[in-house]
Amino acid sequence: MARSRQLIVVLAVVLLGIGASCSAVKRFVYVTLEPDKLEARAPVAGVGSHSAQACGACHTEIAAEWASSRMGQAFTEPLFAHDYAEEGEPYWCLRCHAPLEEQQPILDEGLRTIRPLSAKGEPNPHFDAELQAEGVTCVVCHLHDGVMVAGIDDPQGAPHPAASGDEAGEACERCHQLAKPPLSNLDGPLIDTYNQWRAWQEATGRDEDCVSCHMPTVERAVALGGPTRMGFSHTVPGAWDDALLADALRVQGMSRTDGAVIVEVENRTGHNLPTAEPARALVLRLLDADGGVVDEVALLRRVPLPKLIDEGDDRLRPAEVRAIALADPGEMGAQVRIVLDRVYAHRELAQAAGVPQEAWEGLIWEGAAPVVD
Template sequence: MGRWRRTASGERRTPRIAGAAVMALAALLFAPAAGVRGDPLPPLPGPAPQGRPQGFSARIENQRCETCHEDIAAEWRASLHRQAFTDRVFQRSYAIEPLPFCRGCHAPEADPAHHPDADAQAVGVGCVTCHLVAGEVVSARGRDARGGAHAVRGDARLSTDEGCARCHQFDFPRAPGVPMQDTVAEHRSGRFAERPCRDCHMPLVQGISGRPHRDHRFSVVGDPAVLRSAIDASASRSGANAVEVSARVVAAGHAVPTGDMFRRLEVRASAVDAKGAIVAAATPVILERRFSVRPIEGGIERVPAGDTRLPASGAPRVLRLVFPAAIDGLAVRWEVVYQRMGAAMGAAFGVDPAADEVVLAAGTLGARPVVGRPAPAPVP
């Protein structure tokens, strides 16, 4: 049955049954996947306005998602996406500059021309923001409606950095071409450009159904373990009154820190005596994006003035921390600390930056023998 057969004219043909099987297999192989259509894809998730129909309630529609997707909903409720508008630090900043530009990303389910209503504030960046676009439920993988469940439009772009770019890569509103957040561009030029954002920020986890799904907590600044895994650092003495700290990115696909322009790393060191008392402190070194400010009509404009962060390439930065006097005979404690902002910005926003600090790397250098000079007296 599975062999070639020859016609009266000598022509070779596939057996009818085998030929039918080949055609059926081809139909399966080349048929469009469930949820995939040939018409244009809807827009990717992004800032407001979302083009919602009149009477649309982000809270009610979001609750419909949460009812069935319980485990994912629980993760999202603990995420910074959910807190996009209600986050206390954002609220302090927003109180100073309550701009439509800010509302577009932080309250994408509201009209950015107006202060968001309570529902849009509570949802923040919700299920509906990424998965209900132009009236269709979308996900990286599509499926047809079955068993009472709705259909899902497949859009593979959601599994790439394109799905994140509209909210995590944008310019200053008054300076087109000058990135306010440059995370996606950093990723595309880094060592891990072939790995999508979700590999780190949405790892596969086990759901209550027993099936794996992408974690919707979007681990980032709220997860110290993720932050600590991003860099590697070591230290050594440099002369009689300094230490050098070498730091580099090892497990992040972008510069560290990235995102909000106020985020920074502070590298600091203290000389301590045998009892652990601090004797002297080195001048800290700050790794950050730097901007100059110039007045323009209707406000100010920030102009990039430097970038000392750890680059996405993984190239190390060697940072020299200098003490006011020789530190021979004293041990040195050093650390690399993540901060959402510095003290001056914290004072302007009315927040305590120290409350959100995360130590990413730390160590102690043993005391070096004193050679012909006394150690400094302890700090009073």
């Protein structure tokens, strides 16, 4: 097993070495990194635009929720913006961070170079920089064959075709699940949230989906002047939402013996904790009475980029309960603190992108360690 994997690595290195000139390799990489063929779509009938700004004229509250969401900021938020620029603006990133045809500056028709990843093609005559800045915009999830689809059974007074369906809630997989990168020695895809969620459903028998946990229900008018309805919040809280982090795990118990504090934690998310972005870590700390760090354990998937090799993955699996030991000199007044470090393996990127240090970590749980026996 290990030997055949090594062979694959050697093969990959050789192929990458000649990749710059070998069009068969390029075609393979390109096809693998090109999930959907993008098509120009006519502006929405009755609205005349694909822009969230146009939707916001009527769907004012939803547009404001969405603008505050991570997906509404998927092109402009500083970590992505900085990373994208540093990497030389690879076409591939836009497949998820700004996926509409009009959001692509070039209509790519094949791979130009593998390192850096760049496409060849003509400048896109429909390119719209303002729309690109909208990131994962409304029509990405809602426009299907010219019709605006969501969960309302009897839409009233819409200027555009509207219909009831589940498509928007089923859209998550498209970007929250990747295939394993071609020619890499990774143990699995870099983004694997959808498959982890499937595993969670099998393990627990529960039927909540991404929307159940990430789009809490709200009561509001769906469009200005329309009736108040039960709807789903478009703030889509995730790792950057301190309130959601409180639901991420449960401390089932704690004991203190033999120079260790043992913390028993249960993963309460619907996937691994943390799930996708390999820069993140679940961090458990033992603090002394003055708040000084006595011991720290970080759980994460270690993938030092750009090597694309897995060097260990000790994240909590779906629904897993695990006992974690923190070394303990036995002092009085000790505290246990559990945080999500959002940029654990991305310190340099976070610093360069100007993400304030107080935002790097979000608190999940804090409590006193049991007294020493």
